[in-house]
Amino acid sequence: xxxxxxxxxxxxxxxxxxxxxxxxxxxxxxxxxxxxxxxxxxxxxxxxxxxxxxxxxxxxxxxxxxxxxxxxxxxxxxxxxxxxxxxxxxxxxxxxxxxxxxxxxxxxxxxxxxxxxxxxxxxxxxxxxxxxxxxxxxxxxxxxxxxxxxxxxxxxxxxxxxxxxxxxxxxxxxxxxxxxxxxxxxxxxxxxxxxxxxxxxxxxxxxxxxxxxxxxxxxxxxxxxxxxxxxxxxxxxxxxxxxxxxxxxxxxxxxxxxxxxxxxxxxxxxxxxxxxxxxxxxxxxxxxxxxxxxxxxxxxxxxxxxxxxxxxxxxxxxxxxxxxxxxxxxxxxxxxxxxxxxxxxxxxxxxxxxxxxxxxxxxxxxxxxxxxxxxxxxxxxxxxxxxxxxxxxxxxxxxxxxxxxxxxxxxxxxxxxxxxxxxxxxxxxxxxxxxxxxxxxxxxxxxxxxxxxxxxxxxxxxxxxxxxxxxxxxxxxxxxxxxxxxxxxxxxxx
Numbered sequence: 001x002x003x004x005x006x007x008x009x010x011x012x013x014x015x016x017x018x019x020x021x022x023x024x025x026x027x028x029x030x031x032x033x034x035x036x037x038x039x040x041x042x043x044x045x046x047x048x049x050x051x052x053x054x055x056x057x058x059x060x061x062x063x064x065x066x067x068x069x070x071x072x073x074x075x076x077x078x079x080x081x082x083x084x085x086x087x088x089x090x091x092x093x094x095x096x097x098x099x100x101x102x103x104x105x106x107x108x109x110x111x112x113x114x115x116x117x118x119x120x121x122x123x124x125x126x127x128x129x130x131x132x133x134x135x136x137x138x139x140x141x142x143x144x145x146x147x148x149x150x151x152x153x154x155x156x157x158x159x160x161x162x163x164x165x166x167x168x169x170x171x172x173x174x175x176x177x178x179x180x181x182x183x184x185x186x187x188x189x190x191x192x193x194x195x196x197x198x199x200x201x202x203x204x205x206x207x208x209x210x211x212x213x214x215x216x217x218x219x220x221x222x223x224x225x226x227x228x229x230x231x232x233x234x235x236x237x238x239x240x241x242x243x244x245x246x247x248x249x250x251x252x253x254x255x256x257x258x259x260x261x262x263x264x265x266x267x268x269x270x271x272x273x274x275x276x277x278x279x280x281x282x283x284x285x286x287x288x289x290x291x292x293x294x295x296x297x298x299x300x301x302x303x304x305x306x307x308x309x310x311x312x313x314x315x316x317x318x319x320x321x322x323x324x325x326x327x328x329x330x331x332x333x334x335x336x337x338x339x340x341x342x343x344x345x346x347x348x349x350x351x352x353x354x355x356x357x358x359x360x361x362x363x364x365x366x367x368x369x370x371x372x373x374x375x376x377x378x379x380x381x382x383x384x385x386x387x388x389x390x391x392x393x394x395x396x397x398x399x400x401x402x403x404x405x406x407x408x409x410x411x412x413x414x415x416x417x418x419x420x421x422x423x424x425x426x427x428x429x430x431x432x433x434x435x436x437x438x439x440x441x442x443x444x445x446x447x448x449x450x451x452x453x454x455x456x457x458x459x460x461x462x463x464x465x466x467x468x469x470x471x472x473x474x475x476x477x478x479x480x481x482x483x484x485x486x487x488x489x490x491x492x493x494x
Contacts, residue, residue, distance in 0.1 A: 001113040004040035007033070008105040053382035056081055060369055061377065062131050075294055078366040079279045083272060086357070090268040139217070139376040146214040149193035149206045156195045158188070165194035167208040179374050181212040186449060190215055213373040216451055217380070220371055222444040223299070224383050229437040230360050231391020232398065233309040233430065237267055237353045239395070240423065241316070241346060244323065247418055248343040258343055263350050270354030278358055298367040299445040305360025306438045308352060313431035316349045320424040327419040334420065371451055402426060 007013045013036050015029040059081060063074035092112070100108030159165065162183035173180045183191060193206040245260035252258055286295030296304075326341050327333050365384040372380020403414040406422075413422040 001040075001044065001109065001116055003036065003043065005106065005109040005113050007037045007040055008109055013037075049382075049385060052385055053378050056365060057369060057378045057381045058130065061133055064131075072293065076279050076283075078362050078369070079275050082357075082362045082365070083275045086268045086271045086275075086354075090265055090272070133374075133377075139213075139379045142210055142375075143214045143217060145203050146190060146193045146206050146211050148203050150190050152204050153192040153195045153197060156192060156197060158191055158195065162191070162208070164196070165191060165208050165211075166196050166205055167194070173209070179209075181209045181373070183208050184212060184215065184449075187215045187218060190218075213376060216371060216373050217376060219448065220368060220380070220383060223302075223367070223441075223448060224387060226437060226441040226444055227302070227360075227364055227384075227387040228390050228394055229434055230306055230309050230356075231387045232395045233313065233391075233434060234353065234357070234361075234388070235392050235395040236313075236316070236427075236430070237264060237350060239399075240426075241350060243418060244320065244423070245343050245346055247323070247327075247339055248341050248345065249338060250343045260343070263343070263346060266347060266350040267354040267357070270351040271357045272354075274355045274358035275362070297450075298363050298370065299448065301359050301363035302367065303438070303441060303445065305356045305358075305363060306434065306441060308356035308359065310431055310434045310438065312349055312352045312356060313427050313434055315352065317424045317427035317431060319345060319349060320427055324419070324422075324424060332419050335417065337419075339419075373451075398430075399426075402429065 013033055015033055016027045056078070060074060060077050063070040063077065065071055065074070096108050096111065099111070165183060167180070170180060183194075190211050191208075193211050194208050195205075197205070199205055242260045242263060245258075245263050250258040250260065283295035287293065290296065294301075323339065323341060323345070324333075326339050330340060332339060361384075364387060365381060368380045368383040369377055372383075399414060403412055406413040406425075407415075411420075411422065413426045415421045
């Protein structure tokens with residue numbers, strides 16, 4: 001962020017302004033200016049990829065899985081983690097966007113730079129108080145050893161009894177502060193990596209726990225693939241939705257124009273409200289119906305988010321059809337002049353994106369963290385970041401491919417002039433794609449087997465929940481029986 005702030009502040013690093021309508025007459029951006037700007041962006045992307053999975057993992061690791069009360073608190077952690085992320089996003093999409101467009105880019109980038117510096121100081125000051133899980137080596141190397149050992153022992157027959165496979169003594173795991181995992185029947189061919197052949201080479205013989213860790217990471221890949229399309233849908237709110245907003249009437253009163261990028265603030269607001277409602281009300285209602293401490297399972301929550309994405313694209317298609325009708329009615333289909341249609345017409349699709357985020361994005365990061373083995377939590381959390389990254393690339397690929405194909409065979413669906421485009425068709429295509437992906441997700445989730453808990457605290461929570469529900473029902477029954485008996489004696493709280 002410091003380098004990016006310099007790139008927009010120092011005159012020698014800023015591109016020369018161009019006021020000429022003919023861009024060919026403008027002075028070209030120098031190689032130094034491009035190098036500094038893109039280097040800053042790549043460093044920012046690299047830093048984000050390193051911090052996001054690890055910070056959320058560190059936060060979740062502060063709760064003890066063997067303590068029922070902390071386990072219960074951990075079930076809400078990712079709700080409030082995403083709440084804090086989107087609260088910061090709300091500040092960025094309102095205050096910072098306004099500062100960048102009306103005051104200057106130097107201050108607009110300088111404020112988050114100072115904010116990051118303060119965050120680093122706070123994090124460093126709190127380090128002595130955190131619960132630390134010592135690293136046990138690279139998860140990629142551990143998984144690679146299992147794959148290589150499986151290939152090495154491919155011709156060896158698997159023993160009928162999994163207890164004959166290689167496993168370390170329980171004391172070894174106790175010393176390392178890790179957990180031993182029993183053999184499971186899924187992906188059984190990987191068990192060949194733990195066949196005792198007389199060799200003790202780590203690339204030829206792996207423990208059952210190491211094999212099971214690899215299985216857990218591989219079992220999540222089909223679910224990960226199913227999240228690519230929802231991540232693609234999210235990027236529409238940052239791109240095409242905003243471009244639609246540029247064609248509409250953005251005036252509020254007689255002196256204020258809403259920046260189109262600020263519309264994403266409504267995504268953030270609806271997401272913040274949805275998280276509160278979900279955590280404080282929805283979970284408690286569903287706990288009584290399902291006796292599940294989470295209310296609903298993580299995959300069910302993710303599935304609801306996918307259904308909302310289908311609804312969002314359907315509504316976006318209908319709204320765009322109406323926008324194009326207004327453009328044709330006013331004879332503006334040949335140019336991209338502002339339409340006599342308020343920008344708030346786009347509010348439903350923006351706000352529904354926030355509701356979908358409260359389901360899909362929170363469920364996604366919680367699922368990949370929870371289902372990853374204890375020694376690979378950061379790698380598991382990085383799956384959700386990978387989903388977002390691939391979703392953005394996939395969005396660009398779909399946009400360029402559909403634009404090219406439709407222009408080649410007639411009137412293009414996506415042109416520079418949206419009034420002469422058929423963005424409603426493109427949104428309809430995304431709705432169909434989301435529907436197909438949802439049914440694929442249903443198939444994958446039906447086949448998925450949740451990993452066993454590392455403690456019995458989740459069972460304690462379930463038992464407490466069942467007991468609480470039974471007590472409520474008993475109280476209601478007693479209340480009905482006591483009707484007509486007269487007033488009860490005073491109740492002393494203390």
